[in-house]
Amino acid sequence: MSQRSLGDPSITFPLRPPLTRGCPRTSTAELAYPLEVDYDYARVPAELFEQQAGPDIARWAPLLPPLHAPTLGEGGTPLLEIGGVYVKDESRNPTWSHKDRLNRVTVSAALGEGAPGVVVASSGNHGASAAAYAARAGLPAIVLASAASPPAVQSFVRAYGAKVLTVPLSARWPLLREIVDRLGYHPVSNQTVTHTGHPYGPEGYKTIAYELFVQLGRVPAAVFAPTGYAELLYGVWKGFAELRGLGVADDVPRMFSCEPATGGPNARAVTNGAPAAIVEVGPTDAYAIDCSVGGHRGVLAVRDSGGGAVLVTDGEMREAQQELARQGLWAELSSAAGLAGHRKLGLDFDGPVVCVSTSSGFKDLGVGDADVPVLEAWDDVTDLVG
Template sequence: MKTTKLKCVKCSKIQPLHNSYFCSFCGSILKVDYDYLPDKKSFEKILLSNERSLWKYKDMLPVKNESNIISLGEGFTPLVPLKNILPDIELYGKAEYLNPTASFKDRPSSVGISVAKEQGATTVAVASSGNAGVSVAAYAAKEKMRCIVCIPKNTSIGKVSQLLAYGAEVNFVNGGYSDCFNLVSQLCEKFGYANLTSTYINPYTVEGDKTVAYELYEQFQEVPDWIIVPIGTGPLLAGVWRGFNELKEMGIIQKLPRMVGVQAKNCSPIAQAYKENREVHSALDWSETLAGGIADQLVGYEQDGDYTNYLINKSGGDFVILSEDEILDIWKKLPLVEGIFAEPTGACSVGAAKKLFDDGIIKKDDSVVSLITGHGLKAPDLVEKFMNDINIPTVSKIDDFNNTK
């Protein structure tokens, strides 16, 4: 599966493999283009490997020399049955919060930074709402690369703590995620740093996301009817969709899943455009949301949202918008009934499954996979914020236990 070029998703023009972020002909999104896919027999041989990281699929990824791979053991996250929260459907949570830095971002970071190393980069930069920055910082530390991270000033203390632990150069930005995105884009253009921001800006990071599809095929032994993904801009959804399409092209599977995106009502530029069947407009009137990991205003890169909506439509899927009350409800309920403590962004995918079932879109006995993208410890401040809703007894001696029953 040789990688020799990049291809524009809009005009299909071919460009060489290098540190490119936009099509030089039309300015649209680039994706990695392969000369060929392995045949069915070759892929089935890959499946026999005992390797337990996403690099099991290295033949399907854009790193030419294995010596350039930077890995912390990412991938191969569990597929957990969620039988209590929605007993009428076959619902699973893909536990992406069990990746090395506690979010799915380790997939795109590992692949993206490995390609950056192969291309000679010594400094990487990333715009982030927290998780992507943490992830890139960890992989940069392993390779002793300089790592520059730009995050909104209201980023959770849990994520900031991780960034500092990994030695990242942390820069707080006034404004939202889009302000961070545009600042890092300018920085990388001026100084030639590798931009590992995990939107569509880096075509190599999306390739890491597609390994979710390969794993789901191995774990599920068939194709789920629905896959639900929290959406900031959409590369995780795009990567998973691409992975399943590659499996179909190789003759491994016959059908494709329906892809569902989910955004918070307070910042939902892509979802609103999907519902209104129009092009995406940036969210200039956005407000804070519990699901800060998907609060992307898309200022200056609205085309990312258009591409995500194109893929959702192509899959026959849907888009869900959750209110703050709905996000809070599912975030609090998930650990209580399923034992899964996710950050609110990750819990959104399960909330979307519930909403689609309640609305009659997901049918009884449908198989559904919700990608639970980040761990609850990413946002410890939220637990403290809502502590008043939890009855926690105080004890000082053995007799006190009788009074707490």
Template sequence: MTVSAASAVSLARSQRSLGDPSLRYPLHPPLLRGCPRTATPDMVFPVEVDYAYEDTPKDLFARDGAPAGGGLERWAPLLPPLDAPGLGEGGTAMVELGDGVWVKDESRNPTWSHKDRLNRVAVSAAVHVGAEGIAVASSGNHGASAAAYAARAGLRCVVLASAGAPPAVASFLRAYGAEVLAVPQEARWPLLAEISDRLGYHTVSNLTRTHTGHPFGPEGYKTIAYEIHGDLGVPSAVFVPTGYGELLFGVWKGFRELRDLGVTDRVPRVFGCEPAAGGPLAAAVRTGVPAAVVEVGATDAYAIDCSAGGHRAVRAVLDSGGDALLVTDEELVRARAELAGQGVWAELSAAAGLAGFRQWAAREGDVDGPVVCVSTSSGFKDLGVGAEPLEPVEPTWEAVARALRR
């Protein structure tokens, strides 16, 4: 596959350790197992992509600019090389809920979740290194998105999913031609590593005990911050559904870049919103460790019920003055209903940002300035969707009236 025109303007130049910023590595190949020189048996630090920021085009963040044909190409200078074709990802809607609260609705992406931003850059890395395929451990949004972008790039895709994945998501994955294998959750990461080592497939999800994930992935999420800035300027806070913390880190890094480039004068507080049944980010923040691994209890927020945390999320929360919030399933259900009442059908996990904000606002009182809650994916992805068929109603006015009174 030929390298796209967009990749030629990338200013990405190296990978930098989050464990020791003085440690740098070449941009390729991506360090899929984190920084090797700071790793211990219990803790692996991720790396991030660094850029020749001094060469950033002066008009990159002009508010009247628009992506050429849709997709992340608009932000190509501050992304890794976009060597895989896109699907028009990004440019998602901002929905105002009132009283200065906005929702960034990531369900408007091509596969109806925020993961499309990650997979555009992660699959591009697979193309760049000449991999024949990609592999991912996921039972939801990440797998569906990875399968779509692999298909678009002409790569094979293997998805290791849990047997309890929603049937609709399994159908979604197979529609793109992915090989979907249901394996026990505890076996997914070891098998993913074997697929990578034995077949040379490029992994676009995690391989380490504390989460490092794909080093290029969070770079795609930075574009959410760029878009929020284009619509609102800098909000006072951003509330983000949080599993492994890549999205949280990407949003924070995007705002950090805007400040460091002189486009803005501050970074909003960022809040990670996790299921109360687990919460590795909250555990790390409370105990002062770089990352934590916790036991996860029962929750319907399957998309973010992660036991392993990563250092990216800890950095974002602490450096921005934000916090890690634990939300219950009951709070998630209320937030999902609030979003539905405003016309946004969100997955239960996707409502964690709004649930976290409502919890925080009830405790802190009035909010100074606009607040953005990221809603990550469509309600189509939830457990049990489609399990309740419509019951026929007798086609008479009396029957219709009785139904409406109910």
């Protein structure tokens, strides 16, 4: 295994240590290029994709970095048919989001490097997941959260014993870098001007592609994914690209990034033919994917798969969220962006379409704040039921 630059794939580095500040040879002060993990694909067992899609991503270990951290049972999430599309329900992971796949891998990297702890800048799913996997591995965790993050989610993070520091949004990444430099904590989120994140992170997400291939018995025609920094989008695309490269599948799905219409750095970069973009963002309740900073991974996934970038409004996400709820799935507003993007685009595809739903509705803003009427008489019941 080695690390390969996405700025210039001919440039490689040893697998260790993880280069968590982007490619040192291709990145500039204005643009940082991520790295990915490369494998000796000739040594991948032919029967790897004959197994079932169950929990614990270690079942895909020949195509993952070393997994030193113990599992919490991540992966093996259900695929449900809803309204003519398939929904991959990632809320069934241990901390109720797709981030568990990433953090099994990145916390493993922290253990492999002998780090005294992990640090993450997150206001939601990523922080909760990193805290849980760090606790399971016996490592301290520091989570840098913004004041706007839901109190319930901050309580969720603290339940795992993490130290939660509430800081201004603009201070999160600079403070994270100081914690890395001064305390030696292992960073499991971004440190660079455009997003690079952890080079091992998307390796966890690509297990979604392996599961989809097993669950469908084929490659889907298209995948629509909620997109913030686009690590999920890229990881799923890479997983399918590996299946094609190994001769297991003949093609890859078209990948569609689905971002809030109030920002959309991946859509901006794709539209402008740029490697990455930084944009101004407006107000949105889809805080989990409300990103001003994009990265090169999402551009590669969309461009190389022949997909596209879709911008969706909060109203369109709410309609998709309500559609999922009517079918028994309580999804976070951000999680409904994939289905909202598919409904908005309105394209027909020659084959199954998958919309990834990333997280539980528990993580939304305002959950638990509504006043609930107290029923005192039968007339109250009939008034309510109709």
